[in-house]
Amino acid sequence: MKVNFDLIKTREPQIVFDVPIDEDDIRMGASDKSFLFYGNDSKKLDLYDQTGLKHTEKLTITSKIWEIVWSSHFDRYLLQADTSFYTYDEQNHQFQLLKQIKPVEPIIMFCGCTCFEEILFIYYEGWGCRIEEWNMTDFSIRKYWKNETERRIIQMLFSIKNPNHIGVTVSDQKDIRRFELRDRDMKILKVVNIDRCSCPIPIPTTGDWLISHRDSKVFSLVKxxxxxxxxxxxxxxxxxxxxxxxxxxxxxxTQNNQLRFYYVL
Structure with missing residues (x-):
């Protein structure tokens, strides 16, 4: 089914909530049916479905949450913190530490992650960062790579339609950003230069990528x-x-402290 994202220009949002938006300090991650909204200042985890707020959970962890992704392997959300991973069950709202996943060196922090079925990719903070492929059936590291030394990874997500592809946004030392399409061996297949790109969203029906721009009023829809x-x-x-x-x-x-819902059919 084709999705029409141009509707966000011509339609008013169907639902609007006032929420605190602290720049670079909120995280959002979605399943097919729901999404989580987390504020690192408030430590408050809000679960939404397409109709609005369903549940609020106050987390007691001290470190920041850097990434939220849905895991079909666990049938739960994965929340990645500085040096640890947690699962969150949207049905019974249980929050659990995954003790088996730790950084290779205690002083190095996780930066982000993405997963597909039992495969979890984790990348670390910094230039030329380490990227690891974990198997979550036995929590083992199967492969690892070093990213290009002149670039750091902003975000990395599996394509939902084609799990052999991974969308990656990166920046160089002048903070010039671009979108990379990679395979599962981290080989760069294609590059789209988008100076202010930030967060890629994989669209399951088409395989396209909807990319938000930092401090900007535009999205890029990349084929x-x-x-x-x-x-x-x-x-x-x-x-x-x-x-x-x-x-x-x-x-x-939005940066004016609103959460807006659009049905883009």
């Missing part, structure tokens, strides 16, 4: 094979966004 890019204008600066595939619902957190 699945990176052969074309379409600019979608918006009326507010975007902080984060997620897509709920079962409902074709795009949830946008």
């Amino acid at each position: 699945d094979d990176c052969t074309s890019e379409t600019i979608i204008e918006y009326n507010e600066n975007v902080e984060k966004a997620v897509f709920l595939a079962d409902y074709n619902c795009l949830a946008i957190a």
Whole structure:
């Protein structure tokens, strides 16, 4: 089913919530049916579905949460902190530490992660960072790589339609950013130069990538094979966004402290 993201330019959002948006300090991650919104200042984890807020949980951990992804292997959310991983069950709201996943060196911090079925990719902070492929059936590291020394990874997500592809946003030391399409051996297949790109959102139905721009009122819609890019204008600066595939619902957190829901059919 084709998704029409141009509707965010012509339609008012179906649902709007006022939420505190602290720049670079909120995290969002989605399953097909729901998403989590987390504020590192408040330590408050909010669970939403397509109709709105469903549950709020206050977390007691001291470290920041850097990434939230859905794990089909655990049928739970994965929350990645500085040096640890947690699972969150959206049904019974249980929050659990995964003691088996630790950094290779205690002084190095995790930066982000992505997963598909039993495979988990973890990348570390810094230039030329280490990237690891974990198998979550036995919590073993199967492979690892070093990223390019002149670039750092901002975010990395599996394509949902083609799990052999991974979308990666990176920046250089002048903070010039771009989107890379990689395979599962971290080989760069295609590059799209988008100076202010930040967070890629994989679209399951088409395989395309919806990319938000840092401190900007535009999204980029990049074709699945990176052969074309379409600019979608918006009326507010975007902080984060997620897509709920079962409902074709795009949830946008704007820098004017709002959470906006659009049904983009």
